[in-house]
Amino acid sequence: MRIASPFSIRSIAFRNNSTPNRWRRPTRRARTWGNYCGNKLEPLASSRCAPGSNCAQDHQPLNWRSTMSNVAVLGLGAMGSRMAANLIKAGHRVSVWNRTIAAAEPLVQAGASAAASPREAATQADFVIAMVRDDDASRSVWCSPETGALAGMKPGSVAIESSTVSRDWIGELGKAAQSAGVAFLEAPVSGSRPQAEAGQLIYFVGGDETIARRAEPLLGAMGTAIHYVGPLGTGALTKLATNALLGIQVTAMAELIGILKRSGADAGRVLQAMGGTVVCSPFAKRAAEGMLAKEFAPQFPVELVAKDFGYVLAAAGNPESTPTIAAAYGVFRQAQESGLGSEHLTSVVKLFGQ
Secondary structure (H helix, E strand, O other): OOOOOHHEEEEEEOHHHHOOOOEEEEEEOOOEEEEOOOOOOOOOOOOOEEEEEEOOOEOOOOHHHHHOOEEEOOOOOHHHHHHHHHHHHOOOOOEOOOOOOHHHHHHHHHHOOOOOOHHHHHHHOOOEEOOOOOOOHHHHHHHOOOOOHHHHHHOOOEEEEEOOOOOOHHHHHHHHHHHHHHHOEEEOOEEOOHHHHOOEEEEEEEEEEHHHHHHHHOOOOOEEEEEEEEEEOOHHHHHHHHHHHHHHHHHHHHHHHHHHOOOOOOOHHHHHHHHHHOOOOOHHHHHHHHHHOOOOOOEEHHHHHEEEEEHHHHOOOHHHOHHHHHHHHHHHHHHHHHHHOEEEEEHHHHHOOO
C-alpha cells in the first residue's frame, strides 16, 4: 500500500497531553489509509503501530475519503457559499439555508438541498455549520424559538459556529447547545473569499477536544490547517486577535503611504525597498501594493473589520489597556462614516490623501 509523503499530507495541530506534537492527516485527495494511536494518526501500511511507538494494540484502518456526512450550512454569503460548495465537491450530503432564497440556487444545482429555515436544514444533519455576519445573526439562526437550528438538531449531532463573533456570545451559545443536548464547537476561520473558494481556510477550533477530532475530516474539506486552540471562547479570541493584527497593519501602511506622498517621495519605490526587509510582513506588502494600485474590490469589507475591532475591545474590557487597537478601530469607524463600509479594508488609505 502506498504511503503519502510528508509533503502530500495535511497538518493539524492538536494538543498531546504528554508531548506536544503535530498531527499528520492525508489530504482529501490522498488515497492513504491511517491508524489511530492515542492522540495521533499513524500513516502505516499495517494495522499495528510502528516499533518504538509504545503501543501494542491493533487498530482498525481508517479511510478518510469514506467519511461522508449529512451537513447543513447556514448562511450563504461570500464565505458560506464557497464552504458549502467545497463540502459538495468532497462528497458530503449538504442542506443549505439563507435568508434570501436566490443565494441557494447555484448550490442546489450543484447537488445541495435548500431548506426553508435553519431548523429544517438541521433536522437530518450530522453537522450544522453557521457562517453569518455577527452575534445577532448567529443568535437568530441558532436560537430563534420558531426557526432556530438547535431545536431541530438530532441527538449526537454537532453544531459548529464558524462566524466571527464575540467571545461572550460563544459562551452563551455553548450553554444553549448544552441545554438542547447538542455537542458544540467554535471553528472560526482565517482567510477570505479566494481561500474559501480554494478550500484553503485556516481553522481555529475551540471546545471539547474529542468533538474537535470528530469534526476534523469535515473541516478538512474546507481548509488546509486546523488548529485546536483550547476551550470554548479561545477560538473567538484567536480569530479576533488575528483580525486585529491584520487591521493594525493596514492602518499603519495607509498612514505611511500618506506621509510618503505628502513628502513628495516615490511611494512605490520606497515601499518596494521596505518590502525586502524582515520587518515588512507578506500581508503588509500585498496591502501596500493594493493601496497604490487603488484595488478596493471587497474581500474583507471595512464594515466587518470595524465590527471585529468592536468585539476585540469588548473582550479587552478597558480600551485604555489597548490603545493601538482602539486607534485602529477609530480609523475603520471613520472609514465607515466616510462611505467606505462596503469596500475592501485597504480602502482606508483614502482617508490619508490617496
